[in-house]
Amino acid sequence: MVLFTKLLIIVAAAAVVAFPPRRAADHADVVPGKYIVTLKGDADVESHIAWVKSLHPRNSCSPHTKAVEKVWTESFKGYSGEFDEATLKQITSREDVVGIEPHNCPWGLISLSHREPDGRRYDYWGSAGEGTWVYVLDTGIYTENLDFEGRAHLGYNAIPSIPFEDTNGHGTHCAGTIIGKRFGVAKNAQAIAVKVLDGDSGDTATVIDGLEWAVSNITKTPGRAANAVVSMSLGGPYSLALNTAVKNAYHAGVLSVVAAGNSGLPAELFSPASESTAITVAAIDVSRRKAGFANFGASVDVFAAGVDVESAYIGAPDAFAALSGTSMATSYIAGLALYLKRLEYGTESPGGVTARIQELATRDVVQESGPLTPNLLAYNNFPAQGPCPGCG
Numbered sequence: 478m479v480l481f482t483k484l485l486i487i488v489a490a491a492a493v494v495a496f497p498p499r500r501a502a503d504h505a506d507v508v509p510g511k512y513i514v515t516l517k518g519d520a521d522v523e524s525h526i527a528w529v530k531s532l533h534p535r536n537s538c539s540p541h542t543k544a545v546e547k548v549w550t551e552s553f554k555g556y557s558g559e560f561d562e563a564t565l566k567q568i569t570s571r572e573d574v575v576g577i578e579p580h581n582c583p584w585g586l587i588s589l590s591h592r593e594p595d596g597r598r599y600d601y602w603g604s605a606g607e608g609t610w611v612y613v614l615d616t617g618i619y620t621e622n623l624d625f626e627g628r629a630h631l632g633y634n635a636i637p638s639i640p641f642e643d644t645n646g647h648g649t650h651c652a653g654t655i656i657g658k659r660f661g662v663a664k665n666a667q668a669i670a671v672k673v674l675d676g677d678s679g680d681t682a683t684v685i686d687g688l689e690w691a692v693s694n695i696t697k698t699p700g701r702a703a704n705a706v707v708s709m710s711l712g713g714p715y716s717l718a719l720n721t722a723v724k725n726a727y728h729a730g731v732l733s734v735v736a737a738g739n740s741g742l743p744a745e746l747f748s749p750a751s752e753s754t755a756i757t758v759a760a761i762d763v764s765r766r767k768a769g770f771a772n773f774g775a776s777v778d779v780f781a782a783g784v785d786v787e788s789a790y791i792g793a794p795d796a797f798a799a800l801s802g803t804s805m806a807t808s809y810i811a812g813l814a815l816y817l818k819r820l821e822y823g824t825e826s827p828g829g830v831t832a833r834i835q836e837l838a839t840r841d842v843v844q845e846s847g848p849l850t851p852n853l854l855a856y857n858n859f860p861a862q863g864p865c866p867g868c869g
């Protein structure tokens with residue numbers, strides 16, 4: 478098994494490879510949905526801030542907005558905060574405003590919440606996967622990364638000869654994209670680490686072992702199956718055993734979201750990518766072109782962002798990094814599955830949430846999607862609300 482990040486590690490034939498992580502950039506200033514507003518030098522900052530605060534929506538089920546965060550009144554007059562589109566428009570129209578600029582938001586989150594390519598922020602309902610769980614079969618998770626806010630937990634180490642700790646970074650990065658406060662899709666969800674990869678590779682039996690632990694934990698916890706997914710940003714050569722394990726999990730009520738793989742080949746040659754009951758995810762770049770490395774074909778179910786994806790990393794509590802791979806795209810879809818499970822009825826079963834993700838996806842916008850590949854780009858359907866569990 479290999480990790481499905483951009484550089485494919487060649488391993489012995491029987492092994493499964495994880496696409497190894499590639500650290501491309503770090504310490505950029507990345508804050509989803511946040512803006513910096515510059516005011517004129519003679520602006521009355523206090524009254525401006527009072528006015529902005531009066532615009533802020535108070536409904537707990539309204540889009541996630543924290544409004545004003547920092548205010549500067551001395552040599553620089555301005556403020557930072559998180560605003561919805563309507564509020565932004567009103568701020569822009571003010572005479573005392575010189576300009577508004579976004580903090581950089583991971584483009585994968587923007588892509589997920591806009592059908593058109595011109596989105597500027599991640600738009601989502603504040604429930605954001607609350608009460609849902611992802612089991613991340615990977616290199617482990619560095620649970621102390623602050624982006625997890627204590628919502629990442631160690632579950633099971635299928636390789637007891639090595640420490641549970643994520644010494645690679647891949648699992649932490651994937652978990653960050655699924656549940657992270659800054660980088661994640663489902664910002665209120667919980668993650669459980671299942672370690673099945675040693676460094677950046679592992680074997681098929683270990684992956685099956687980790688999957689069986691997750692399925693058992695999910696099905697033995699009352700109510701968990703309807704609110705959980707398994708995420709596998711890994712894969713190897715076709716394996717009947719692994720595909721069967723994924724299929725049996727599906728029939729037990731447990732959905733697996735899996736990476737298509739990074740070989741630029743038909744995904745049907747790989748497992749678990751070739752398993753039809755899994756959601757198999759391929760990657761696009763920022764121009765909505767299929768990433769050259771991404772596997773393709775009829776085994777693919779949906780596309781999401783997978784080139785230069787920023788997320789949490791190892792090494793320090795505030796570490797983050799940009800990686801590329803179908804691993805990263807898979808994490809966006811695992812997060813989307815949790816988000817929809819929290820938000821919409823009908824997504825409790827593996828089949829229900831799979832159908833919903835495909836139904837919502839934007840059609841025919843992925844360039845060079847590859848032979849026989851469904852041309853579907855994941856979309857979270859914001860602001861359509863549907864029934865909002867927990868509202869009112």
Ligand SMILES: *[C@@H]1O[C@H](CO)[C@@H](O)[C@H](O)[C@H]1NC(C)=O
Pocket residue numbers: 630631632633669693694697698
């Ligand atoms: C599931 O795993 C967690 C550890 O992450 C453990 O605390 C819990 O007891 C397990 N539940 C079952 C039903 O096995």
